[in-house]
Amino acid sequence: MTREPNAVDFWRGFALITIFIDHIPGLFYASFTLANVSISDAADLFVFLAGWSLRLMAEGRGEPRPIRDVMLRLFGRALELYAAQVLITMLAIALLAVSATELDNPLLLQWHNAAAVFTDPVPTHIGLAVLSHQLGYFDILPLYVVLMLMAPLFAALDRAAPALLLPLSLGLYVIVLAFRLTLPTWPVAGTWFFNPLAWQAIFVLGFTLAKPASGLGAFARRNMGWLRLAGLPIVVAGAIVHIFDLWPDPTRVPNPKLFFIADKTFMTPMRLIQFLALVAVFSFAWPYIRRAAAAPWVSRPVSALIDLLAMLGRNSLYVFCVGSLLSLAAQVVRLYYRGSFAGDTAVVLFGILIMAVTAWLAESRQRGRPAPSSAQRLPAR
Amino acid sequence: MTRVCAPGATAQNGEQPLPNVAAALSGRKNVRILAIGAAPGRVGPRGGTYTEQIERMLQGALKVTRIEIVNRGVSGELAANAAVRMKNEVALEEPDLVLWQVGTNDALAYVPTAEFTATVRDQVAWLKGHKVDVVLVGLQFAPQMLRDAHYVEIREALRRVAVDEKVIVVRFFEAMQILNPPDDEPAVPPAEEFERTEAGYNCLSQYVARAITLGVFAKGIRAPAVKPAK
Numbered sequence: 001m002t003r004e005p006n007a008v009d010f011w012r013g014f015a016l017i018t019i020f021i022d023h024i025p026g027l028f029y030a031s032f033t034l035a036n037v038s039i040s041d042a043a044d045l046f047v048f049l050a051g052w053s054l055r056l057m058a059e060g061r062g063e064p065r066p067i068r069d070v071m072l073r074l075f076g077r078a079l080e081l082y083a084a085q086v087l088i089t090m091l092a093i094a095l096l097a098v099s100a101t102e103l104d105n106p107l108l109l110q111w112h113n114a115a116a117v118f119t120d121p122v123p124t125h126i127g128l129a130v131l132s133h134q135l136g137y138f139d140i141l142p143l144y145v146v147l148m149l150m151a152p153l154f155a156a157l158d159r160a161a162p163a164l165l166l167p168l169s170l171g172l173y174v175i176v177l178a179f180r181l182t183l184p185t186w187p188v189a190g191t192w193f194f195n196p197l198a199w200q201a202i203f204v205l206g207f208t209l210a211k212p213a214s215g216l217g218a219f220a221r222r223n224m225g226w227l228r229l230a231g232l233p234i235v236v237a238g239a240i241v242h243i244f245d246l247w248p249d250p251t252r253v254p255n256p257k258l259f260f261i262a263d264k265t266f267m268t269p270m271r272l273i274q275f276l277a278l279v280a281v282f283s284f285a286w287p288y289i290r291r292a293a294a295a296p297w298v299s300r301p302v303s304a305l306i307d308l309l310a311m312l313g314r315n316s317l318y319v320f321c322v323g324s325l326l327s328l329a330a331q332v333v334r335l336y337y338r339g340s341f342a343g344d345t346a347v348v349l350f351g352i353l354i355m356a357v358t359a360w361l362a363e364s365r366q367r368g369r370p371a372p373s374s375a376q377r378l379p380a381r
Numbered sequence: 382m383t384r385v386c387a388p389g390a391t392a393q394n395g396e397q398p399l400p401n402v403a404a405a406l407s408g409r410k411n412v413r414i415l416a417i418g419a420a421p422g423r424v425g426p427r428g429g430t431y432t433e434q435i436e437r438m439l440q441g442a443l444k445v446t447r448i449e450i451v452n453r454g455v456s457g458e459l460a461a462n463a464a465v466r467m468k469n470e471v472a473l474e475e476p477d478l479v480l481w482q483v484g485t486n487d488a489l490a491y492v493p494t495a496e497f498t499a500t501v502r503d504q505v506a507w508l509k510g511h512k513v514d515v516v517l518v519g520l521q522f523a524p525q526m527l528r529d530a531h532y533v534e535i536r537e538a539l540r541r542v543a544v545d546e547k548v549i550v551v552r553f554f555e556a557m558q559i560l561n562p563p564d565d566e567p568a569v570p571p572a573e574e575f576e577r578t579e580a581g582y583n584c585l586s587q588y589v590a591r592a593i594t595l596g597v598f599a600k601g602i603r604a605p606a607v608k609p610a611k
Contacts, residue, residue: 025459026490107485107523110419110578113456119579136456180473189430189452247465250472251511263469331490338531339491 002363005310007286008056012049013309016319018042020351023137023327026334028344039238039262040275043140047199048279050144051206058155059211067159071152078148081317082131085141088321089128092135092328093117099332108332112136116188123187132186138324139193146183146196147203154204162215169204172197177258177266191265198266202275220280228284231277238274308356315359322358326351382591386584389556393588397549399514399596405477406597411447412439415474417467418454418482418518431582435480438590443597451476460487460497464504471513479508480589482518482553488526488535498538505546516592517543517550522557522581549592556588557581 003009018033019042035041058070065073093114100108109118112135116124127133131142157165175181176197183192211217220227241247253260262270293303312319330347337343382390405412416432429437432450439448453470455463460483467479481504487497501517508515519539526532536554543550561577 025457025486026492105523105525106578107489107521107526110521111457111489113419115419115578136458187430188454189432190454193455247468250469253472257469257472261469261472264466334491335489 002311002314002366005306008049008052009310009313010286010289010306011045011309012313012316013311013319014313015042015046015049016312016316016323016355017309017352019046019140019320020323020327020355021348023324024330024334024347026339027330027347028339028341029348037239037242038235038274038278039242040271040278041264043194043264044202044267044271044275046140047143047147047202048206048275050147051203051208052210054151054155054203054207055210058158064159067156070155074148074151074155078145078151081141081145081148084317084321085131085138085145086129088141088324089135089138091325092138095325095328095332103332103336105335111331112138112328113188120187127186127188132184133188134185134193137327141320142192143194143196143199147200150196150200151203154207158207162211166204166208166216169201173201177268178256180256180258180266182265193265195265195267198268202267202272205272205276224280224283227280231280234274234277235281238277308352311359311363312355315362318358318362319355323351323355326354382587383584385580386556386560386587389560389584390588390591392552392555392559393549393592396595396599397543397547398599399478399516399549399593401512401514402477402593403597406443406445409445411449412443412445412478413474413476414448414450414478414480415467415470415476416450416452416454416480416482417463417470418458418480419456419485419521431586434583434586435590435593438587439593442590442594450480454482457486459490459492460484460500460504461492464500464507467504468507471508471511476513478514478516478593480516480518484520484535484539488520488529488532491531492535494531494534494538497535498542501539501542502546505542505548509546514596515548516589516596517548518585518589519550519553519555522554522561524558524561524563526554527558549596551585551588551592553581553585553588556584560584 018035021027021029022033022035022042024030030036033042034045054074057073058065092112096108096111096114097118100106109115113133114135116133117128124133131145134142154165154169157168176195181197182195183197185191205216208215209217209220212221247262248260250257250261258266258268260270261268264271289302289306292298293306295302330351333347334343402412414435432452436448436450439445451470451474453466453474455466458466463481463483467481470476471479483501484497505515505517517539520526520532520536536552539550540552542548557577560581
């Protein structure tokens, strides 16, 4: 039995489709995603919702789970994510190899950081196993693995000293920005595209804001009207800056510069603040979307949209993995139909269909099983 | 330059000055290079990476205490995204030179040529305005892409931008074309393809090091207080 559509699953489904589209460079529809009108993008939403889900998993709807259970589940989840990353990376490499062979185009072997896998396999396979070598667009799950390994600490700290968790997380974030601390890649020299030491801040914010009874979550709920009012100009300003390319010159901002520029790797404050504003402004939307599902004329398409996105969101790991591979396959396919509007439309529709089938198949395994307890309903994803 | 790679050097666009690198050398400062673009793995027989080889060669040629190449390549990135990110990286790393491998992803993603040209042109202008030299590294090689009209167009667009903006472009594709003349064999087996890629990047590191060295000592800029290696 599957759970009813809810806001977390709905928006996670939205993020999954957006990430799928964003990961096909040059695609016509990639010009219309959140990333084109916002400083933050679907990746921020995905990580924030993972933190939010962690709260739901840790606390359930009744009695909080024993902390030992929570920690074991989180370590298990980290292992599951790691296995998923290794699997999809190997499939992606195979996809590139098959495409290069079948389409007689060796250039594909050099695509997306894959060159080192073929030309220097010994250290690169070690790098793949320890996540220090990541293919292009296959770099979100490594972030997740690290966050899930950190999550038991977050959960334990939240139980022991809830008031300390967010200050410590933000303290680490500030140190990381001030000293530009990051994780290196190897054997190809570079840095992780998603720096987990910085991105943990948005994960912890999701975790903290999901707590309705006390702390920042309670404050946000009490003052949501004001927060939306404050957030709206930030969201509008972010869109204007993005659309009209009005970014401040990063060489002219004061030091430490990461505090004043928009950077995805370090998930800098400009990006974080704009994202939180976006969440505040759009948090009103879910009840209206639900209500629209009962309205005449639009009831059927809106209900279908809710069901689709919520189903994708409920099965986010499977859908994300399949979506990542579909994005790569779509790039190969685009090479041969040369990126036409009709072809791009077919790619998007086919991709969403396959993602939906993936989610449906994942859920079909659960059908017939006894209904999970409420605490089991929202695994951290 | 090795004998194997030397014929490909004729495909480069000649001398263009690198005044900011020269100024850094004149001041006996370390030279800092920011590498943006695709990053291959080991390319040398002794295990060096592409950027490590460039570092080593420049160290020998320019006789400076330290050449530091900061690798900030993001694979699969289009020129437009790289341009936005590059501005941040320039602010953070304060390089004297940006080594920008550009064009392959845009060509494969069918980014319109005019859009690609405008992006590269604007970015080169921005770098010049911020007193950062740039060396463009052209598209990757595969003989099959000779038949791809868009790939050819993007290559040509990059060459035109380099000529108009008077910046160095290391024409990787054209050099590899010289080094790998067409033969009667229908396809190169994958194992040989990897060797060719490895050898290609080995030559590329030599072309880049040579272009930078020539740029430092080019006409029209004050010679730095170092002697080039013989």
